[in-house]
Amino acid sequence: MTSITTSADRDSGMPLYGGADARFLRRRALWNRVASYLLFLAAAASVLVTVGIVYVLIRDSLPFFAKVSLLEFLTDTQWTPVFENARFGVMTLVSATLTVAGIALAVAIPAGLGLAIYLSEYARPTVREAVKPLLELLEGVPTVVYGFFALLFVTPLLQTFIPGLSGFNLLAPGLVMGIMILPYTASVSEDAMRAVPMGLREAGYALGYSRFRVAAKVVIPAALSGITAAFILGMSRAVGETMVVAIAAGQNPNFGFNPLEGASTITAYIVQMAMGDLPHDSIAYHSVFAAGLALFVITLSFNLVGFFLRRRFREVY
Amino acid sequence: MATTDITHDSLARIIAANRRTDVVMASIGILVLMVAGTLLGAVFIDLLASGWERLVNPDFYTNFPSRRPAQAGIISAVVGTSLVMLVTAVIAVPLGVAAGLYLEEYAAKNWLTDLIEINVSNLAGVPSIIYGLLALGLFVYGFGTGETILTAGLTLALLILPVIIVATREAVRSIPQDLREAAYGLGADKWQTVRLYVLPAARPGILTGVIVGLARAIGEAAPVITIGALTFIAFLPPAPLQIESPFINFDWLTSPFTVMPIQMFNWVSRPQAEFHINAAATGVVLMVMTLAMNALAIYIRLRLRRLQR
Structure with a gap:
């Protein structure tokens, strides 16, 4: 047996x-x-x-x-990969990328913070429950649709106010991208604020603080690492976002930070090269991966900082 | 010693000022919400208005792309998107659910688990176009899968893997410990507990994550462009089901293809305004699909929350 x-x-x-x-x-x-x-x-x-x-x-x-030497890659201010005399200064692409991401953050930080404070400190629970799905819907819109909107709606609209704005520019995609990352930054910073224990708020009220003072002097300082993480992660998303800039920012690699002109970002460059028929072993083909590596390093460092900041606020409370 | 006289008047002033600040703060929040809501509406209405004449034309849904904008349609993009999503779901769902179950139910608290967790959270933040480069270097040229439906499905599966893993973990974590203990009490072992009790209870939560992930994959253009999807496909891939034996055929996996976001990108990038009408109409179809999927996911979650209460 x-x-x-x-x-x-x-x-x-x-x-x-x-x-x-x-x-x-x-x-x-x-x-x-x-x-x-x-x-x-x-x-x-x-x-x-x-x-x-x-x-x-x-x-x-x-x-x-x-x-191409690393020094040239990081310091040259020309990016002309398919020219006879090809030059590869990735900062050309990085400058446009940072300009768009900066505009996006200029929209997303104040709007996201305002929304997060409202949802976490002011809104009634029923309102909050109704708003979160709306934010998720906004997050669910395909980015190619946002690109269409930036090129054919926002840019013509802006041109009526800003006469010198070119058809392809960094301003419109930056603004649209700000709206795009708003739901994400708002919901991550709201999570951080809601993680602040009630007792801290009550201590503030017991001292006679108004609701606004509690939010500004108690909740925001206590949730600061989480809020910072929200914006760093938002920045990372804006840097890596592709379709909006590929459609609306143009394809000229220009070094500079002028939002009224078009310029190619890292992601837009990758798309542009992928659309053409790249010979497999050409330097242009490999330059796509070098640009991708630069993008990966930038977003990875943002993501890691964001990750550890978020983890820290979770551990404290 | 300096003293402050607190009179009825000064208190009333302070309270009134505080109330005003409250109103201002709440207005800021509501304003941002209204702007966001209006924009969502504006995007949709703009697309609808620009694409209307193509949307109401049945040919748009049954025609192949064409050089003549008035005859171009999205049939090859719709079929391509459906088949790519099929591959994506078949790969990402089992892999993501299994990884989520492992991290939540099995993983010991050690450096390896830490590494996997940091890794998943980092993968969620890797730009989608980087997945495209991974696929271009590894699948298209490395494994030789070419610019096919299989490659695209695989790439998008990797892209939405973190979404499904995170959703699975949250769903599994929300299941009360009592349920597991009851199962163990009846003599079930770990795997039986997970398979027969935890997984079914977590199903609605996991389903939500799967739907959100697939909705994201449907709208993604960047990684699919990078692997070299074509934009002018005037044929359909071989059908997955056929009348003759063996009834199922896998030739479609290695077929060239296009998907809806790429079709839209191609049309919006053309200088002729007539093609922009097609792009807008494609955008409406795309938005209706992704918004409907996201709304379904939200509905499932709300119903689940009501049931759990």
Whole structure:
């Protein structure tokens, strides 16, 4: 007779089950083990995605950096990859990227903070419950639609106020992107504010603070790391956003921070090159990966800072 | 010692000032909300008004793209999007749910778990176009899967993986410990508890995440452009189901394709205003689809919350 023992009755040395029961239990234990391994593999696969990204970006930009020095890449102010005399100064693309992201944040920080304070400190729970879905819907709009809106609605509208605005410019996509990241920054900073314990607010009220003073002097300082994280993560999204700038910001790599002119951002450059037929082993092909690597490094550093700031405010309370 | 006289009048003034500040703050919040809501409406109405003449024309839904804007349609983009989403869902859902279950139910508290968690949260923040570069370097040229539906589906699956993992974790975390203990009390082992009790209870929450993730994948253009999706597809991929044995065929996986956001991007990038009408009409279809999916997800979550109360 076959018999198995479980860890509990191994001590007593008494076999509990036999025959069909034992076969069932052994098969069950096997499934239990196999399932836990499979689930672990799935979780580990997510790490492989990151490894794959880093591997591909480095492998495919190495041939680029063999021809262009890192110094030239970081200091040149021209980006002319398909010209006879090609020059590769990534700061050209970075300057446009930062300009658009800066405009987006100039919209998203005050609006997002105002909305978060309202939702967390002023709004009734029923209002808050109704508003969150609206924000999610705003987040769900495809970015290509926002791009269409920036190019064919916002730009013509702005041109009636600003006569010198070119058809492709950084201002319109920046403003639209600000609206795009607003739901995200507002909901992350609201989470941070709501995580502040009631007791702190009550202490403020007990001292005779008004609601506004409680928000400004108690809640915001207490939630500051979380709020900062919201805007750093928002910045990261704006830097990595692609379709809005690919449609509305134009494709000329210009170094500078003028929002009224069009300029190519890192992401817009990648799209532009991918639309054409790139010879697989050309320097233009590898320059796409070098630009991608620069983008990845920028967003990764923002994301990591944001991650640890968020984790810190979670730990404090 | 300096003293402040607190009189009835000065108190009343302070209270009135505080009330005014409250009204101002609440107005700021409501104003931002109204602007955001108005913009969502403006985007939709702008698209609807610009694309109306194509939207009401049935040919738009059954025609292939064309050089003549008045005859161009979105049939190949709609079919492409559906097939790509099929691949994405088949890959991302099991992988994401399994990873979420592992992190919530199995993972020990150690550096490896920390690493996986930081990794998932970082992946959620990686720009979508980087996934496109990963796919271009690894799938298209490395594994030789080419510029096909399979590559696109795989790429978008990786992109929405963090969304599904996070949704699964939240859904699983919200299930009361009692349920697990009851299962163990009946003699279930860990895997039985997870499979028969935890997973079914977490299903609505997971479903919400899956729908939100797929809605995001439908609207994504950047990674699919990077892997080299074409914009002028005047044919349909082979049908997945056929009348002759073996009834299912997988040739469609290796077919070239286009998807709706790319079709829209292509039309909006053309200088001729006639093509912008097509772009707007495609945008309406795209927005209706993604908003409907997001609304469905919100509805499921609200119903779930009411049930749990």
